[in-house]
Amino acid sequence: MSLSVSNLTVSYGSHVVLDQLSIEGLHRGSFTALLGPNAAGKSTLFKSIAGLIPVHSGDVFLGDKNLRTCAKKERAREVIYLPQAFYSSLALSVFESVLVSLKQNVSWRVKSSDVHQVAQVLELLNIAHLAEKNISELSGGQKQLVALARILVVNPKIILLDEPTSALDLHHQLSILTIIKKLTIERGFITVAALHDVNLAAKFCGQIMLLDKGEIQTQGNASDVLAMPLLGEAYKVETSLERSREGQLYLDAKLLENSNLAMA
C-alpha cells in the first residue's frame, strides 16, 4: 500500500500555491523528507493531504482508496498531521492530552487498554515523568514531544510532520528522528517530515522530495537529491557536497554573492 498524489492544485484566493503537484508512491515503512524554501507550500501540501483545507483539483490515494472522497472520520484515522504550532488545551495534563488524541474519532469510553497505550507512548518518548504536568507548564521542546506522542498513540497509516524538530536541542533532534525512523519501519507508517536541515534529512530519510515553485521538483534517493544543483537553486545558495569520515554525505552551503538578505 502506498501514498500517492496526482495533479493537486491548491490556492488561497488567486494565489496558486500548489500547481498540479504529483508525488510518486511512498510505501509503508518509508521515511521521506519534504524539503523546500520558506513559503514553498510544504504545510499547504500536508494540510491538503490530511483534508484540512479545500483543494481545487487533484487526488490523494492511499493504495486504491481516494482519500479526497472517503468519509472525514475515516480519513482522520488514516492520516495525521503534526502542525508547526502545538494545539492542545493548555489546561489538560500531558497524560490527558495524549488520551484525548487517542479517543478522537473513536468511542468515548476509556478502557484500561487506552490508559496502557498512553503510558506506553509516553515512556517510548521518555516523557512519562511529565505525565501529570499541565501543557501550560511545558517548554517548547517538551510540547513538541507531547505533540508527537499525540500522533503516535493513534497509530495512523500516514504521518505528516511539519518541522518536528524545530524546538528541539541537538540531542533531542537526533533521538526523536531515530525513534520516528524506527517506528516507521516497525509499524509500517508512511512518514513524511518537512525539515529545514538538509543534512538531518539526508541522515535519517531514505528519500527526499524537493518542493519549489508549486511542484515537486525532484523525488528520489537522499544522496542523489543532495548532489543535485536543483537544491542550491531552490534555496538560492551555493552548495558543495562533502563526505564525513564515517562516509555520510553532507551539504555545505553559502550565500550567493549579492544575495538579497530579506525574506521573499
Ligand SMILES: Nc1ncnc2c1ncn2[C@@H]1O[C@H](COP(=O)(O)OP(=O)(O)OP(=O)(O)O)[C@@H](O)[C@H]1O
Ligand atoms: N491561510 C492562508 N491564507 C492565505 N495564504 C496562505 C495561508 N496559508 C499559507 N498561505 C501562503 O501560502 C504560501 C505557502 O505557505 P506554507 O505555509 O504552505 O509554506 P511552507 O513551505 O510551509 O513555509 P515555511 O517553510 O516558511 O513554514 C505562502 O505564500 C503563504 O503566505
